[in-house]
Amino acid sequence: MLLEGLKVVEMSTWVAGPSCAAVLADWGAEVIKVESPIGDVTRAFFANPENGQSPIFANENRGKKGVVLDTTQPQGRAALKALLRDADIFVTNTRPGSLKKIGLDYDSLKGDFPRLIYAAVTGFGLTGPYADEGGFDITAFWARSGVAHATIPTDQEPFPSRPGFGDHMTAITTVAGILAALHERHGTGRGRLVETSLLRAGSYAISWDLALQLYYGEVQTAGPRNDRPVAISGFFRTKDDRHLVIVPKNVNCFTNVMIAIDRPEVVADPRFELPMLDLDIVREARAICDEGFARFTLEEMGERLNSLDVAWGPLGTLAEHAASERAELAGCFVELEDGLGGVFRAPATPVRFPEGAPPVRRPAPGLGQHTREVLEAAGLTAEEIEKVL
Known part of the structure; x- marks a missing residue:
């Protein structure tokens, strides 16, 4: 059903990359999240003091299996490549230069994994002098793209977007690109590089105004209320x-x-x-x-x-929206298991499949929770697994 049978390996942190993989997991794919020994930084964001669970991490990483690998070490990289042997999709938002140094960039992997769809989520793309600049949605999607300037009235002080706002649009954009490449692979048998960036997603999000700017060389955006036409x-x-x-x-x-x-x-x-x-x-x-x-x-x-x-x-x-019958009927929320015997509500992905879809319930994994299980399934020996634990 939907994406069942697809295997996704995700090596990313923060929001856009993990969110992309979480959507694929919601839709039935097997997703293996690879984290460093210190874990995804969002594990600590707004964590519940009673159980240590972060609703932020849970939202972006539900339904995945968790593996810890130190890819700065040869044995960690070897284990990752073992996971990629039968993977359909690899999702990462690690900076391109860092991936190239350790041989996990697309060019280094495509010869060994010709069917692999490699999804690279970046701040500013994979080419040029800005490829390795760090990009967050507030800096790249919101500020650099012109979205903020076009949105904030000129008689107000600038303000940042809400966290994850541009990341989630970039994530769903990446999902769309992955599915296009997957469709192509049915005919060609070959994978390909799929690249998205926060800056490009921001440009598309503001493309009504940007189209006018590109065509006419100017555009009227959010001026003071009393000056609006x-x-x-x-x-x-x-x-x-x-x-x-x-x-x-x-x-x-x-x-x-x-x-x-x-x-x-x-x-x-x-x-x-x-x-x-x-x-x-x-x-x-x-x-x-x-x-x-x-x-x-x-x-x-x-x-x-x-x-x-x-x-x-x-x-x-947000409180009204969370309690809204309109939002409930529109399918805006899902119930997730918390891994402790309870459930909690979380935001749903923006697509619903009324004729049937995999249930969205499985919690986000604990740090390294499935490392041994996943590596055994990938064919590593007990000795090889011990070297990476």
């Missing part, structure tokens, strides 16, 4: 001190919003005929909206906007 677009505060956002989808939206806030007479005023090109008139219309929305609660306004088919959404909190 569409009066009914953006966030508005309601009577109960909540916020909602409106996205106009056609020329009828202005009329429908005026009806929703009980100001239908505005539509008949020739000053507000669309398109409104005078920014002073836009500001006046926005002030009418501000006053109108402030007379209704979020629930009241939501009912009105829904009845008029206006695209809107509340500025919800």
